[in-house]
Amino acid sequence: xxxxxxxxxxxxxxxxxxxxxxxxxxxxxxxxxxxxxxxxxxxxxxxxxxxxxxxxxxxxxxxxxxxxxxxxxxxxxxxxxxxxxxxxxxxxxxxxxxxxxxxxxxxxxxxxxxxxxxxxxxxxxxxxxxxxxxxxxxxxxxxxxxxxxxxxxxxxxxxxxxxxxxxxxxxxxxxxxxxxxxxxxxxxxxxxxxxxxxxxxxxxxxxxxxxxxxxxxxxxxxxxxxxxxxxxxxxxxxxxxxxxxxxxxxxxxxx
Numbered sequence: 053x054x055x056x057x058x059x060x061x062x063x064x065x066x067x068x069x070x071x072x073x074x075x076x077x078x079x080x081x082x083x084x085x086x087x088x089x090x091x092x093x094x095x096x097x098x099x100x101x102x103x104x105x106x107x108x109x110x111x112x113x114x115x116x117x118x119x120x121x122x123x124x125x126x127x128x129x130x131x132x133x134x135x136x137x138x139x140x141x142x143x144x145x146x147x148x149x150x151x152x153x154x155x156x157x158x159x160x161x162x163x164x165x166x167x168x169x170x171x172x173x174x175x176x177x178x179x180x181x182x183x184x185x186x187x188x189x190x191x192x193x194x195x196x197x198x199x200x201x202x203x204x205x206x207x208x209x210x211x212x213x214x215x216x217x218x219x220x221x222x223x224x225x226x227x228x229x230x231x232x233x234x235x236x237x238x239x240x241x242x243x244x245x246x247x248x249x250x251x252x253x254x255x256x257x258x259x260x261x262x263x264x265x266x267x268x269x270x271x272x273x274x275x276x277x278x279x280x281x282x283x284x285x286x287x288x289x290x291x292x293x294x295x296x297x298x299x300x301x302x303x304x305x306x307x
Contacts, residue, residue, distance in 0.1 A: 056081060057128060061098050061161045064130055068121045074102040075306065077137050078167040081159035082150075087213050088232040089206075089247045095129035098161065099154040101140040106306050109138065137302060141295050144177050149185035149217070152178065153229045166302070173298060176291030178225060183280040186218025190273065203262035205249040208269075212243055215272040222279035240268060 065079045083097030084090040108115050117139040121132040135143070135151075143151045155174045160167070193211045197203060209231065216234040221227050228234055235243055242264065249257070257265075289295070 056085065056096075056159060057126070058161055060126055060128065061096060061130065064121070064125055064132060065098060065100055065134070065161060068119055068132055069100075069102050069134065072102075072116070072119055073105050073108075074119070074134075074136070076134075076162050077101040077103055077140075077302065078155070078160070078164075078170065079134075079162035080154050080157035081161060082154055082157060082229075083131075086153070086157050086159055086229050087209070088230040089209050089213075089250050091251050093129075095131055098130060098132040099157075100132070100134035100162070101137050101155075102134045103302055103306050104136050104138075106303055109136070109303055137299055141299055144174060144295065145289050145292055147179060147181040147183075147185050149182050149189070149221070149227070152182070152227050153217075156227045157229065169298065173291050173294050175225070177289035177295060178221065178227070178285060179287060179289055180222065180280065180283045180285040181287070182285070183218060183222055183276070183283070186214055186221075187276060187280075190214045190218070190276070194269070203257050203259075203265075205246045205257055208257070208262070208265050209243075209246055209250055211269055212240060212246075212265075212272070215269065215276055216240075218276050219272065219279045222276070222283040222285065225285055240272075242268075 061081070062079065065076060069076055079098060079100040081096060082099045084094045085096065102119070104115055115136070117136040119134045123130060140151060144155070152174060155171055190211055193207060193214060197207045197211065200207065213231045213234070216231065216238050217227065217229055220234060220237060231243070231247065242261070246265070
């Protein structure tokens with residue numbers, strides 16, 4: 053795991069949320085740093101959920117639910133996105149693996165007891181239909197790879213990461229986003245070399261090497277579908293009511 057500039061990222065998040073008058077529920081790091089193959093120049097994908105002031109949350113008028121900021125801070129490229137908790141929780145109930153990864157990210161910028169409680173609830177909101185997120189995400193990345201004349205290590209790594217995360221959650225019920233950790237459970241020949249190539253910023257791969265990875269990826273696509281058929285995850289979120297009650301408590305606490 054890379055040494056993250058937690059204080060600098062926290063300062064950016066708090067500054068951007070303060071502009072809106074919102075308070076943070078949690079802030080974590082996603083992207084290549086979470087996935088385990090960040091390069092020295094990789095930007096920091098900072099993801100968060102916040103709480104609008106109560107008066108605005110209850111207003112009859114539509115409110116801005118998503119805050120975004122991109123910029124360079126202390127020579128670091130930072131991409132910050134935060135959703136109001138109401139929107140974020142609705143996404144959690146819509147088989148959205150991306151927001152689940154953010155809630156469960158071990159790279160915590162702002163956390164605490166509320167994040168701990170949300171994580172417990174989130175695990176009870178994972179359903180078998182999260183498969184559709186990972187299948188769709190992988191298909192988009194595969195389409196991108198097919199358009200590349202020279203296959204890039206970065207694109208291949210994203211495909212491996214997405215497929216293995218999907219397979220892992222369907223088999224175990226646990227979200228694991230870090231490719232290095234996933235390889236411990238699901239070894240894949242040559243992927244550690246891909247990570248090294250990506251970190252060294254080696255853009256293109258030898259065609260024979262790329263061909264071997266394409267065959268492995270096709271096999272993993274089959275494994276993902278098999279995992280979907282065999283999974284014991286439920287059809288519907290088991291803790292949707294708890295998530296709703298949690299949101300109400302958070303809103304009322306903010307006054």
